[in-house]
Amino acid sequence: MAVEHPEGTVFVQTTLKVLGGKWKLLILWHLKDGAKRFSELKRLIPEITEKMLIQQLRELEKDEIVNRNVQSDIPPRVEYSFTAYGRSIIPVLEPLCSWGQEHLKRTEC
Amino acid sequence: MAVEHPEGTVFVQTTLKVLGGKWKLLILWHLKDGAKRFSELKRLIPEITEKMLIQQLRELEKDEIVNRNVQSDIPPRVEYSFTAYGRSIIPVLEPLCSWGQEHLKRTEC
């Protein structure tokens, strides 16, 4: 009989708490290939509202997954990027994306 | 300059649509080590309500991720298990769980 790992439940729930919701994984997906400005993210994810974008970025910042970098330009430019720790999410992100790709193929044909 | 993959967005969103929400990944986590009856799942995830459990199982069934197997016992027993296709989610589930574990370690100390 397989050994049960009750903690597995807790671990999955933890990830869900930190990365769950409609936007976070999407935002992180775009930060994967380098730092992005607020307005760039808005352009890359056109359906997101500014409110949601900031709200989610703030939460990711609080969880030390992304850095917020204010450049003292005029007008001010703010860049968001993965923290070193945040990069540990990439191995989660990638299979998740591939699965979506396969699932799309499967369902649209 | 990095090539942009606009589809990545769509793929991530697809996965989110199919596996998003509070319970699905958790249910799948438990099915990973073999078929489980409705009541077993309830016991393994005590915080879930029967309504949510069935609702999510039905959606997973519709998406061909889990099988529903009625045994003609009395009282009736219904077993849920991964479909062959559903098993393709395991490589998504595992990094997700490991990440949660690391994140927990990091935040609770």
Place this chain on the structure above:
DNA sequence: CACCAGACTTACAAAAAAGTAAGTACTTCC
């Protein structure tokens, strides 16, 4: 014949997440 188990089902309510729309602050350009 009342009661139990098991797997649901339903109507309704509450909570959480997301969206709308408008406004702020700063500064440069016309």
Place this chain on the structure above:
DNA sequence: GGAAGTACTTACTTTTTTGTAAGTCTGGTG
């Protein structure tokens, strides 16, 4: 001095998701 760009902020509404509580059906068992 008005418009425009950038990065927000706020009050409020809507939508979506989740939860509560009770009921259904079936066929044993005491």
